[in-house]
Amino acid sequence: MVKGNYSSRIARQIVLYDYVITGGVFGPDDIVKALGIPRRTLQRDLIDLRDCGLIDLKYKKTGKRYEKKECKFDESAEGRHRSHLLRLYRLGTLVHKLSKTSSEDLDKYEMAMREYNEFVEDSKDDPDITEEDIADYKYFIFLHVPDISDILYDLKKEYYELFPGSCERTRQRDFAELRNAGFEIYYSQIYHSYIFMYDNRID
Secondary structure (H helix, E strand, O other): OOOOOOOOHHHHHHHHHHHHHHOOOOOHHHHHHHHOOOHHHHHHHHHHHHHOOOOEEEEEOOOOEEEEEOOOOOOOOOHHHHHHHHHHHHHHHHHHHOOOEEHHHHHHHHHHHHHHHHHHHHHOOOOOOOHHHHHHHHHHHOOOOOOHHHOOOOHHHHHHHHOOOOOHHHHHHHHHHHHHOOOEEEEEOOOOEEEEEEOOOOO
């Protein structure tokens, strides 16, 4: 998240939505401080999040905190504003529902794969190392490492399951907008797959 330096209005609103759905109890002062946006901008953005059907935050003077409520798309919206709301709903839904890959799990897998490949390469110069030794080493090195199939997901398939009426150009634009908003979603040439990364490590 890039505090106070958003590439577009919709990027800022996606970051705001991610903050409010993943956060606990908070008020306007918490959001203004965390995201670095003016209070008036926050109020306008919350209206858009409500009108697009993602979330409605009702301010409670008691405790000076927001209360999360469900809402529906504002069908009275027209023109460019309606298009903005539809796209905001789509992007917010993607942030919330697309499967994410743990950076820690992917690091563990890639580290184990490097160690295994190095062992295989070194074994070429050691006639005492058998195929069985290699298989045993692979079993040992991956014993507590998640399988790659369990940490990577078919994000294109998930996208079209969520929004079957979208075209490929729209999908590409949506993923690009998520990147513009600071989310780590990219196509990996190594795994031939899109990856939506999140960092679950505690420093």
